[in-house]
Amino acid sequence: MRYALTSFARNLAAGLRLALFLPVTRLAFRIDVAQLVLLFLFSAAIDVAGDWLRAGEGREFSLLGAGTELYSGAALLLIAAVLALAFRQRTLALAIPVIVMAAVPVVQAVNFLIPMSAAAAFARELIGALGIDVVELWMVAILVRSVAVALAPAPPRVWLLAICGGLLLAAPILFSTTFSPNDPWWHGPGAPTSAPEGMSAGSEAVLATQSMLLDHELSGLEDERPGSSDLYFVGFSPYGADDAFRSGAEAAQKVMDERWGTAGRSLLLINSPQTLLTTPFATVTNLRETLNEIGSAIDVEDDVVMLYLVSPGARGPRLRAELPPLSLVELTPPGLRQLLDDAGIKWRIIVVSACYSGGFIEPLQDEHTLIVTASRADKLSPGCGKTAQSAYFGEAFFQNGMAHAGTFAAAFDAAKLRVAERERDEKISPPSEPQWWIGKEMAAKLSGLHRGGPASGITTRLNERRGSSWVRVAHSWRLTPASRATTMRCPSWSSNCP
Secondary structure: OHHHHHHHHHHHHHHHHHHOOOOOOHHHOOOOHHHHHHHHHHHHHHHHHHHHHHHOOOOEEOOOHHHHHHHHHHHHHHHHHHHHHHHOOOOHHHHHHHHHHHHHHHHHHHHHHHHHOOOHHHHHHHHHHHOOOHHHHHHHHHHHHHHHHHOOOOOOOHHHHHHHHHHHHHHHHHHHHHHOOOOOOEEOOOOOOOOOOOOOOOOHHHHHHHHHHHHHHHHOOOOOOOOOOOEEEEEEEOEOOOHHHHHHHHHHHHHHHHHOOOOOOEEEEEOOHHHOOOOOOOOHHHHHHHHHHHHHHOOOOOOEEEEEEEEEEEOOOEEOOEEOOEOOOOEOHHHHHHHHHHHOOOEEEEEEEEEOHHHHHHHHOOOOEEEEEOOOOOOOOOOOOOHHHOOHHHHHHHHHHHOOOOOHHHHHHHHHHHHHHHHHHOOOOOOOOOEEEEOHHHHHHHHHEEOOEEOOOOOOEHHHOOOOOEOOEHHHHOEOOHHHOOOOOOOOOEOEOO
16 A cells, blocks of 8 residues: 555656656656546546535535536546557556546646636637647647657657547547546536426416526626627527427537637627526527616627527527517517617627528628528528427538637538538428628628637636546636636546637
8 A cells, every 4th residue: 555655656756747847757657557546536536626616605515517627537547558559658558548548637626726816817818819829739739749758669750640649649639528528526506407397387386496596597698798709698598398499509608618718708699498497598589688788888889798599489580489488579670689789789690590590680680790601592401390490401511510610700601511411311401591691890890800719818717627637627717706616527637628
């Protein structure tokens, strides 16, 4: 036991040198199964402690956090095994995980401690000014160096192999939001995650809760930052008869918060039996209040408001609204334009994922507006005959487009291509033909908005993500305010949390 602990300390010291780019060799590490287990448990312990600190008083322990740790550990072992076979050094299957996990704790510590320090605001502004994900780049560099150190004896072109191996190890950093669990060890106090089965939207308990939910969400919105073109996001999902629309709106917000810097400046309005006690209803009244609040918080001449509308839609055009037993007003293009005009919102990005959604374009056109729709005015969106699939364009636009593209135009092109592929594979005819319309002034304005947020100050989100592993830390530099932290996180040997 004493030998194991001595080796463990030696590994942490060597890992620190590796992470800080100081001289270190493979001989500095003690590589065996016992060390792999100890380092994994140590990484998990950091996550448990960090989640405990972030959850605040009234926190509750959750075993779901173990799923995140186990996923990241399994991914690391699998990729290391693939590299061992590819490089014909079978010892890499154990050496790479040990070396990576020895280097990760320093990144985890930075990820957890920076938001709690007085330097947090300065760090966020510095990262925003640089316009890059510093921690993500640091983590990728650590992974590349880990492979280089693990390769022994060093083959020809060792750094070329190390770069290839490091990028493969970094793959979960790019895709963890899509495929990995993201649960914390500790949950802060708050509303239940879903309404009890059978609860009605018209019940007194729900209506009483709803009266507070919108006020809470609006009060949590951050004001605009002087000198920065801030992007605000509102997801509006009024059709509660199919849960696909709720999940689509939530996924879109997640992409915008994590990839486009809207964390702290985004909210959802959703009609769903699953969110009666947690999310404000998607009603025209709530949308009016939301847009009015945002209109009073932004710099009208500089900031941009993005509105995502997802519903089955109709030939009207209008957005179908349903949440029994409530009787709801359906949103129409002229009604939406009136709401935006009344709120004083000048710069508008409107994305409509609904059947016949092209009918929204003409009534909403002006020189300061971008409008993206799932189809032409006379065409269905893919799968519109099946309500569960009629939100598909929105999924393609955000998950295939905005999550990876650097511009809105590139995101639309990616979504349009994905929709065309699906229509061809499923023999959907006639094609839906997604539409893009942009005013001249907005075309110039969009050059100041890019993936990661406004060029003058990216919104980081360390409080929203855990700091554990190589997948959990790197993306966590997009911070939401502590008061609104959702304590979501990524895997534990992964240091990124996209």
